[in-house]
Amino acid sequence: WALEAVGLGMEYVKWFVGAIGVGAGFGLQNIVYNVISGLVVLVERPIKLGDWIEVGGVTGRVEKISIRSTTVCNADDIEVIIPNAELVSQKVSNWTHTNTVTRIRTGVRVAYGTDTEVMRKLLIDVAKGNANVLANPAPQALLRQFGEHSLDFELAVAVRDPATRTNTTSELNIAIEKALRKARIAIPHNVAH
Numbered sequence: 001w002a003l004e005a006v007g008l009g010m011e012y013v014k015w016f017v018g019a020i021g022v023g024a025g026f027g028l029q030n031i032v033y034n035v036i037s038g039l040v041v042l043v044e045r046p047i048k049l050g051d052w053i054e055v056g057g058v059t060g061r062v063e064k065i066s067i068r069s070t071t072v073c074n075a076d077d078i079e080v081i082i083p084n085a086e087l088v089s090q091k092v093s094n095w096t097h098t099n100t101v102t103r104i105r106t107g108v109r110v111a112y113g114t115d116t117e118v119m120r121k122l123l124i125d126v127a128k129g130n131a132n133v134l135a136n137p138a139p140q141a142l143l144r145q146f147g148e149h150s151l152d153f154e155l156a157v158a159v160r161d162p163a164t165r166t167n168t169t170s171e172l173n174i175a176i177e178k179a180l181r182k183a184r185i186a187i188p189h190n191v192a193h
Contacts, residue, residue, distance in 0.1 A: 030085070031068065037084035038067040047087065047094055052102075052162040054093040056086055061163065075166055095162045101134065102162045104169050108176055109150035111186040116143055116151065122183060123155045126175045132168040134158040149188045 042065065047053055051062045053072065060074035070087060072080045095102050110119060120141040127139035140156040155176070159168050180187065 030083075034068045034083045034085045037088040038065075038069075040088050041065060041070065041084050042067075046092065046097070051097060052095040052100075054095070055082060055090055058082060075163070100160055100162070101137075101158050102165065103156055103158055104165055104172070105154055105156045106169055106172055106176070107144070107152060107154050108180075109147060109152050109188060110180070111188050112149075112151060114151055114185050118183065119143075119151070119153055119185065122179050122185070123153060123176065126172060126179055127155060127157045129175060130157075130168060130171055132159050132164050132171070134160060 041047065047062050047065070047070070049062055049065065052060070053062060055072075058072055058074065058080045060072040060080065062070060063073045063079065064071040067084075069081045069083050072082055074080060108123070120143070123141035124139055127133045127141075128135075133139060134157070137158045139158075142154045142156065143151060144154045145152045155172065157168075157172070159165060
């Protein structure tokens with residue numbers, strides 16, 4: 001009656017309520033999709049608490065799995081809330097699904113004329129000197145390619161915990177640089193990165 005008194009009939013109210021209903025339906029669609037995806041994640045268990053995953057540009061350890069979203073803590077201790085629909089619809093890399101051991105690969109370019117066997121031994125010795133590097137699988141020092149201005153080597157090592165990847169990579173790079181200086185092995189300066 002009040003609406004009719006100001007000139008708005010029930011016809012306008014019906015349209016208004018209908019529009020709100022349609023809008024709410026579209027809004028709830030995402031929530032329902034995330035809840036159903038959450039049930040899939042909880043039943044199938046492609047990820048579990050403590051797993052180290054990568055999805056949609058986010059890498060970190062799974063801290064919480066709820067019905068609507070999953071919380072991942074990245075290497076900077078920032079908690080990222082990921083809708084469960086992303087875990088079902090996107091490619092997810094689970095680094096620790098069945099095994100926590102992961103590989104680290106770090107490259108180094110040295111000048112032509114460097115003794116390749118000396119270089120391989122130097123890289124293996126650096127790997128063996130790092131406490132985070134596992135003996136099994138054994139570290140590998142590989143000559144990956146003959147670059148335009150350099151011999152391109154790669155050191156591949158295994159670590160037990162993916163959370164140590166960043167620090168271990170830095171430690172290995174520092175130790176490689178120090179070992180190269182000590183062995184007087186040159187790194188070409190004109191190599192494009």
